[in-house]
Amino acid sequence: MRIRSSHADNCGPTSLSRMEQNSNMSDLFSIDVNGRQVEVAEGTSVAAAIMATHQACRLSVRGEPRAPLCGMGICMECRATVDGKPHRRTCQLLCVPGMEVVTE
Amino acid sequence: MNSAFDVVVVGAGPGGIAAAAVAAEAGARVCLLDDNGRPGGQIWRGYRSETAPKYPHGREFLKWTSRLHRTDCDIWSGWRATDQPAAHCLRLESDEETRDIQFRSLVVATGARERFLPFPGWTLPGVTGAGGLQALVKSGLDPRGKRVVVAGTGPLLLAIAAGLAGAGAEILGIYEQAPRSRLLTFGLSLAALPQKLIEGAGYRRKTLRAPYRTNCWITRAEGSTRLESVTVTNGRRQWTLACEWLACGFHLVPNLELPRLLGCRIADGYVSVDALQQSSIAAVACIGELTGIGGMDKALLEGQIAGLAAVGRQSAADALASRLIPMQRFARKLDRAFALRDELKTLAAPDTVVCRCEDTDYSELMECSSWREAKLHTRCGMGACQGRVCGAATEFLFGWQHSGVRPPVFPSSVSTVAAKADLPDAIPLS
Numbered sequence: 001m002r003i004r005s006s007h008a009d010n011c012g013p014t015s016l017s018r019m020e021q022n023s024n025m026s027d028l029f030s031i032d033v034n035g036r037q038v039e040v041a042e043g044t045s046v047a048a049a050i051m052a053t054h055q056a057c058r059l060s061v062r063g064e065p066r067a068p069l070c071g072m073g074i075c076m077e078c079r080a081t082v083d084g085k086p087h088r089r090t091c092q093l094l095c096v097p098g099m100e101v102v103t104e
Numbered sequence: 105m106n107s108a109f110d111v112v113v114v115g116a117g118p119g120g121i122a123a124a125a126v127a128a129e130a131g132a133r134v135c136l137l138d139d140n141g142r143p144g145g146q147i148w149r150g151y152r153s154e155t156a157p158k159y160p161h162g163r164e165f166l167k168w169t170s171r172l173h174r175t176d177c178d179i180w181s182g183w184r185a186t187d188q189p190a191a192h193c194l195r196l197e198s199d200e201e202t203r204d205i206q207f208r209s210l211v212v213a214t215g216a217r218e219r220f221l222p223f224p225g226w227t228l229p230g231v232t233g234a235g236g237l238q239a240l241v242k243s244g245l246d247p248r249g250k251r252v253v254v255a256g257t258g259p260l261l262l263a264i265a266a267g268l269a270g271a272g273a274e275i276l277g278i279y280e281q282a283p284r285s286r287l288l289t290f291g292l293s294l295a296a297l298p299q300k301l302i303e304g305a306g307y308r309r310k311t312l313r314a315p316y317r318t319n320c321w322i323t324r325a326e327g328s329t330r331l332e333s334v335t336v337t338n339g340r341r342q343w344t345l346a347c348e349w350l351a352c353g354f355h356l357v358p359n360l361e362l363p364r365l366l367g368c369r370i371a372d373g374y375v376s377v378d379a380l381q382q383s384s385i386a387a388v389a390c391i392g393e394l395t396g397i398g399g400m401d402k403a404l405l406e407g408q409i410a411g412l413a414a415v416g417r418q419s420a421a422d423a424l425a426s427r428l429i430p431m432q433r434f435a436r437k438l439d440r441a442f443a444l445r446d447e448l449k450t451l452a453a454p455d456t457v458v459c460r461c462e463d464t465d466y467s468e469l470m471e472c473s474s475w476r477e478a479k480l481h482t483r484c485g486m487g488a489c490q491g492r493v494c495g496a497a498t499e500f501l502f503g504w505q506h507s508g509v510r511p512p513v514f515p516s517s518v519s520t521v522a523a524k525a526d527l528p529d530a531i532p533l534s
Contacts, residue, residue, distance in 0.1 A: 043142075043152075044243060045141075045243035045244060047240060047245075048240050048243045048244040048245035049244070051245050052245065056229050056330075060460065061461075061462055062463045064227060064463070065229055067229030067230070068236065068240060069232055069233055069236055069493070070217060070218060070233050070236045070239075070493070071232065071237065071238070071239030071243070072149075072217065072236065072239050073139050074489060074493070075460065075489050075492065076461065076487070076488035077460060087515075088199065091240070091243065092141065094142075
């Protein structure tokens with residue numbers, strides 16, 4: 001996936017995500033992660049999109065940053081707010097165009 | 105909204121897909137439901153029919169998904185089973201709504217998860233499961249140019265390293281905690297299943313640039329806000345590797361929450377089933393990793409057996425059952441070959457978090473004598489994952505047994521928990 005920054009000072013674009021089986025160049029679209037546009041291929045999970053921005057998903061009880069661990073809907077570390085709904089397990093959720101993701 | 109089916113299959117991995125396909129081919133009304141956005145489970149996660157032949161087990165994916173799609177099977181993606189509000193009924197929840205679903209026969213195919221063990225730094229962003237990182241890459245995460253250490257235990261480590269290398273990651277090393285002698289014995293014992301050896305050799309060929317070291321394990325991960333390096337040991341000396349990602353998992357444990365909720369008998373960590381995959385609870389079959397960690401071939405065969413049995417085709421199911429024997433033996437051999445070494449019990453420091461949901465650290469748990477006491481006194485296992493991560497860890501670290509499961513088996517909305525079972529009378533259930 002490609003990070004398209006809406007802020008000049010954000011970290012630069014990463015390479016285009018092309019897990020080949022998931023990608024088809026015509027299927028690229030953008031979602032919003034903490035105000036930054038992230039370009040993803042159809043079939044990309046929200047957790048993968050968040051990881052590409054190098055941001056954590058949530059803060060633990062003690063305030064530690066946490067990011068996806070299990071990748072398969074078990075550990076709940078990838079929870080984030082998606083389209084206004086809190087605590088969505090982002091590894092089980094596929095990106096759709098225009099989605100808005102907010103992490104802690 | 106409520107619905108009724110002849111056969112409900114929970115879990116759309118290879119086993120669940122096979123069960124649903126054969127039952128639907130026999131004319132039954134079948135619903136295949138799964139938590140993920142698409143069918144395929146973990147092994148076929150992210151697979152598409154156009155490109156699947158290029159990926160491991162892609163031909164089986166094509167065969168089984170095309171069989172499934174030729175039937176009238178209902179496929180519900182994004183649904184989790186949370187409770188059993190009445191006999192022959194499951195309560196389901198998606199991100200949007202709640203449904204009760206009725207069945208004459210149920211096939212539970214909820215698969216397995218990785219076992220994770222705590223070590224200093226394992227909660228840092230950048231430390232993932234081994235299968236976890238593979239799942240994330242299959243879900244679109246770009247590993248190109250990332251330095252990755254693969255560690256833990258199990259036959260999946262090589263497959264995962266090969267997949268990551270193929271997708272462009274730089275694999276710095278594959279560190280397997282099991283001793284070399286045990287793996288050699290295991291390899292020699294696979295004479296009856298040569299395809300497993302061929303598969304393993306193929307994965308190794310794809311990762312030849314990375315060292316594969318047995319008798320080695322991670323002792324800590326370090327970084328300020330995210331992973332910067334890991335330390336590996338062979339028991340005599342330690343060395344540190346700078347990396348972006350650590351993919352670390354300690355083989356697999358079955359997802360027993362739903363079978364436990366239904367009351368299925370469990371022995372030695374797996375659901376007890378008969379030759380037709382029937383559990384101790386009437387009309388409930390359990391298949392795949394739930395009955396022994398044996399991988400895709402075993403799951404596909406057990407799925408077909410359970411699917412045929414669910415539609416009354418006992419003799420066809422019986423005819424398949426004998427082929428299971430070498431696969432069940434393979435599953436038992438895997439558990440023995442990749443048994444965990446005692447040194448892994450000593451990795452956590454007093455302040456290492458064990459329960460990631462509640463941030464319970466190791467020193468708090470050392471005061472406790474049982475899982476129940478730990479839950480009551482420290483909140484270990486009481487968070488959002490409901491002990492799915494720390495339960496398997498504390499079982500190994502302290503020998504604690506976890507038996508009871510209470511609904512909902514996944515975190516649910518209050519409206520889902522409070523909903524009254526509202527079942528139509530018109531559907532007779534045998």
